[in-house]
Structure formats: C-alpha cells, structure tokens
Amino acid sequence: MGPLLMLGAGRMGGALISGWRRAGLLAPSDLMITDPHPGEEALAAISEGARHDPDAAGMGKAACVLLAVKPQLWREAAAAVSGCLAPEAVIVSVAAGVRAADISEAFGGRPVARVMPTTAAAIGQGTASLFAPDPRASEIARTLFTAVGTVVDLEDETLMHAATAVSGSAPAYLYAFVEALETAGVTAGLTPEAAQTLARATISGAAALMAQSGVDPAALRQQVTSPGGTTQAALEVLMGPGGFEPLLKDAVAAAAARSRALAL
Ligand SMILES: NC(=O)c1ccc[n+]([C@@H]2O[C@H](COP(=O)([O-])OP(=O)(O)OC[C@H]3O[C@@H](n4cnc5c(N)ncnc54)[C@H](OP(=O)(O)O)[C@@H]3O)[C@@H](O)[C@H]2O)c1
Structure with missing residues (x-):
C-alpha cells in the first residue's frame, strides 16, 4: 500500500x-x-x-x-x-x-x-x-x-x-436487541447489573459460536429449542406474526429507502 x-x-x-x-x-x-x-x-x-x-x-x-x-x-x-x-x-x-x-x-x-x-x-x-x-x-x-x-x-x-441495510446499519440492530433484552430482564425481576451481564455475555457467546462452528443459525436455534420448553414459548412470540421476520423486512426496507434518498 x-x-x-x-x-x-x-x-x-x-x-x-x-x-x-x-x-x-x-x-x-x-x-x-x-x-x-x-x-x-x-x-x-x-x-x-x-x-x-x-x-x-x-x-x-x-x-x-x-x-x-x-x-x-x-x-x-x-x-x-x-x-x-x-x-x-x-x-x-x-x-x-x-x-x-x-x-x-x-x-x-x-x-x-x-x-x-x-x-x-x-x-x-x-x-x-x-x-x-x-x-x-x-x-x-x-x-x-x-x-x-x-x-x-x-x-x-x-x-x-x-x-447497507443488511450489513452497514445492522450492528446497531444487534445493539438495540441487547438493550431491549436487558430491559426485559429487569422487568422480569433481575437487577440491572445481572440483566446486563447475562444479556451481553449470552449474545456475544452465541454470535461467537455461530461464527466458529459454521453451523446455520436455523440449526443452532433448533439445537437449543426443546419442544414445549421455555425457548419455544419465547420463539412463538419472536417468530410469530409481528415478530422478527416482518419487523426486519420493514427495518431493512426503511434503511434501504434512506440510502436511496441520500443518493439523490
Ligand atoms: N459509523 C458507521 O458505523 C458507518 C458504517 C458504514 C459506513 N459509514 C459511513 O462512514 C462515513 C463517516 O461516518 P462516521 O460515522 O464515521 O461519521 P463521523 O463520526 O461524523 O466522522 C466524520 C468525520 O469527518 C469530519 N469532517 C467533516 N467535514 C469534513 C471535511 N470537509 N473534510 C474532512 N473531514 C470532515 C467530521 O468532523 P466534524 O465532527 O467536525 O464534522 C468527523 O470527524 C459516512 O459517510 C457513513 O455513511 C459509517
């Protein structure tokens, strides 16, 4: 260089x-x-x-x-x-x-x-x-x-x-997710310190596992979701109507639209 x-x-x-x-x-x-x-x-x-x-x-x-x-x-x-x-x-x-x-x-x-x-x-x-x-x-x-x-x-x-919508802007989506998980943890009764440590360490560990294992996220999700268990109960909310999929489609569309507007 x-x-x-x-x-x-x-x-x-x-x-x-x-x-x-x-x-x-x-x-x-x-x-x-x-x-x-x-x-x-x-x-x-x-x-x-x-x-x-x-x-x-x-x-x-x-x-x-x-x-x-x-x-x-x-x-x-x-x-x-x-x-x-x-x-x-x-x-x-x-x-x-x-x-x-x-x-x-x-x-x-x-x-x-x-x-x-x-x-x-x-x-x-x-x-x-x-x-x-x-x-x-x-x-x-x-x-x-x-x-x-x-x-x-x-x-x-x-x-x-x-x-830009799926990558450049996306680290902020993950940070917003962690913030919301911490808030939900406090609402569920954890101290702010415990909610912070649990949410941050869990998400960092899960992301590192995905990167290092090379396993698809869908397969990793299935590995940690027992039928009728606690994770499944949460995923019925997160993957249901109004859950991640429609929400992220809207978020990505909004970011892409903003990128197009900046090009004008
Ligand atoms: N941050 C991200 O995660 C990210 C991700 C992907 C792409 N980008 C792109 O990276 C670019 C910079 O974003 P950023 O978040 O780094 O912004 P930033 O933190 O505001 O940095 C831009 C820097 O440029 C300086 N500056 C302003 N006018 C200038 C000029 N005429 N000549 C030289 N320097 C000047 C600013 O000084 P002042 O503070 O005095 O204005 C500031 O220090 C953007 O175009 C953004 O689209 C950012």
Missing part, C-alpha cells in the same frame, strides 16, 4: 485506522488525515507520525483517498482536495448512498471503489460490501478491507442500498 489520505476520521475512519494498524497494513507514517475534529484513533495515529491536514504536496503523494465523511458533506470534502491529488490516485468511498459516478466526477474522473464497511473492522472482524467497476480501484479496496474482515462483492451498484 502507498500513502493513504483519509478525508474524515470519525467513528468509521477511526475504526479503520485501528484495524489497519492492528493488521500491520498501514503504519502511521503512511497515513494523512484531513478532519477538523479527528477522533481518538486518528489523534493517536497523528501523535505517532500520521500527517494531519497535509499540504498540497503531501496530498499529491497519496496513492489512495478514503472518503469517510458524512454523506451530506462529501462534495465539500472532495472539492477541498481534488485539485491536489496525483492523476493516478484511486478513491475509496465508505459514504452511504453516494454513487460511484458522482464521486468519480467530483474527483476529476479518477477511479472509484464503493465500500460499505462495519465498525468491527477495528478488531479485524469487519464486513465490507464492495462495488468497484474499475479493476485497480477494486484491488486497492480489496487489500484495504480483507485486512480487517470479510469482503462481499456486489455486481450491481444498486445492491449497495440493500447491503
């Missing part, structure tokens, strides 16, 4: 900095950051040699530019640096909803890869949906994101809306 210029180093940019450093892919000296308020991970990298707000000559050395500002701010971030970049620089965008063709145009026709990552990249367990019609941009994005987790290729850019 050559030098990387990161436009925006907040929650997602910071998670990527942590993951890349952990994977040994990028040293702080390979990193340039433009951000008016860099996050904690970016500040740590800056204190160890990453360049903050590089000048035009510095930006001109970037082999890759990571666009990681909020989707509403991407044009202003692009306009501030585009004129300083080397002609062969490649743009990798993690901005939700923003089309590759629009990004390429704003960056003087440079090749673009679009990626929808997750913040677990910070611990090498991210998931990244990748769409990149240009082979060089695809290769650079693949190098960046396989270093911090699993990459899924999308053949059609419009699928990025669904991938």
Whole structure:
C-alpha cells in the first residue's frame, strides 16, 4: 500500500485506522488525515507520525483517498482536495448512498471503489460490501478491507442500498436487541447489573459460536429449542406474526429507502 489520505476520521475512519494498524497494513507514517475534529484513533495515529491536514504536496503523494465523511458533506470534502491529488490516485468511498459516478466526477474522473464497511473492522472482524467497476480501484479496496474482515462483492451498484441495510446499519440492530433484552430482564425481576451481564455475555457467546462452528443459525436455534420448553414459548412470540421476520423486512426496507434518498 502507498500513502493513504483519509478525508474524515470519525467513528468509521477511526475504526479503520485501528484495524489497519492492528493488521500491520498501514503504519502511521503512511497515513494523512484531513478532519477538523479527528477522533481518538486518528489523534493517536497523528501523535505517532500520521500527517494531519497535509499540504498540497503531501496530498499529491497519496496513492489512495478514503472518503469517510458524512454523506451530506462529501462534495465539500472532495472539492477541498481534488485539485491536489496525483492523476493516478484511486478513491475509496465508505459514504452511504453516494454513487460511484458522482464521486468519480467530483474527483476529476479518477477511479472509484464503493465500500460499505462495519465498525468491527477495528478488531479485524469487519464486513465490507464492495462495488468497484474499475479493476485497480477494486484491488486497492480489496487489500484495504480483507485486512480487517470479510469482503462481499456486489455486481450491481444498486445492491449497495440493500447491503447497507443488511450489513452497514445492522450492528446497531444487534445493539438495540441487547438493550431491549436487558430491559426485559429487569422487568422480569433481575437487577440491572445481572440483566446486563447475562444479556451481553449470552449474545456475544452465541454470535461467537455461530461464527466458529459454521453451523446455520436455523440449526443452532433448533439445537437449543426443546419442544414445549421455555425457548419455544419465547420463539412463538419472536417468530410469530409481528415478530422478527416482518419487523426486519420493514427495518431493512426503511434503511434501504434512506440510502436511496441520500443518493439523490
Ligand atoms: N459509523 C458507521 O458505523 C458507518 C458504517 C458504514 C459506513 N459509514 C459511513 O462512514 C462515513 C463517516 O461516518 P462516521 O460515522 O464515521 O461519521 P463521523 O463520526 O461524523 O466522522 C466524520 C468525520 O469527518 C469530519 N469532517 C467533516 N467535514 C469534513 C471535511 N470537509 N473534510 C474532512 N473531514 C470532515 C467530521 O468532523 P466534524 O465532527 O467536525 O464534522 C468527523 O470527524 C459516512 O459517510 C457513513 O455513511 C459509517
């Protein structure tokens, strides 16, 4: 990897900095950051040699530019640096909803890869949906994101809306589930501390078991559900009408619709 210029180093940019450093892919000296308020991970990298707000000559050395500002701010971030970049620089965008063709145009026709990552990249367990019609941009994005987790290729850019809804936004769904399980535990009589520990450790353990065993979630569910038992009683609520399936279809449709709206 050559030098990387990161436009925006907040929650997602910071998670990527942590993951890349952990994977040994990028040293702080390979990193340039433009951000008016860099996050904690970016500040740590800056204190160890990453360049903050590089000048035009510095930006001109970037082999890759990571666009990681909020989707509403991407044009202003692009306009501030585009004129300083080397002609062969490649743009990798993690901005939700923003089309590759629009990004390429704003960056003087440079090749673009679009990626929808997750913040677990910070611990090498991210998931990244990748769409990149240009082979060089695809290769650079693949190098960046396989270093911090699993990459899924999308053949059609419009699928990025669904991938955002099912992956980019989905860690928040799980965290909301854990919060609700903790609240339900307290309602059922547990202390908040006990409900917290039980819900968090149980869900983390179950997710790790699914990942490490490679067994389908449906099979794992059946393994822990005795006919007529307590789990089945709960699943009749969770998998009944108004349960997870219709609820998640609605949630995913809402996230995909928001992603489409951000593209306009
Ligand atoms: N967070 C996630 O889980 C996640 C997942 C997938 C994709 N994404 C994508 O990642 C992108 C960033 O999201 P985020 O959650 O990391 O947002 P964030 O925490 O707000 O980070 C964005 C950073 O960019 C800075 N910034 C604003 N304008 C800038 C400019 N013109 N040039 C350079 N930096 C600028 C912001 O500074 P200020 O605070 O001063 O505005 C902030 O520090 C979004 O496009 C989002 O769609 C995020």
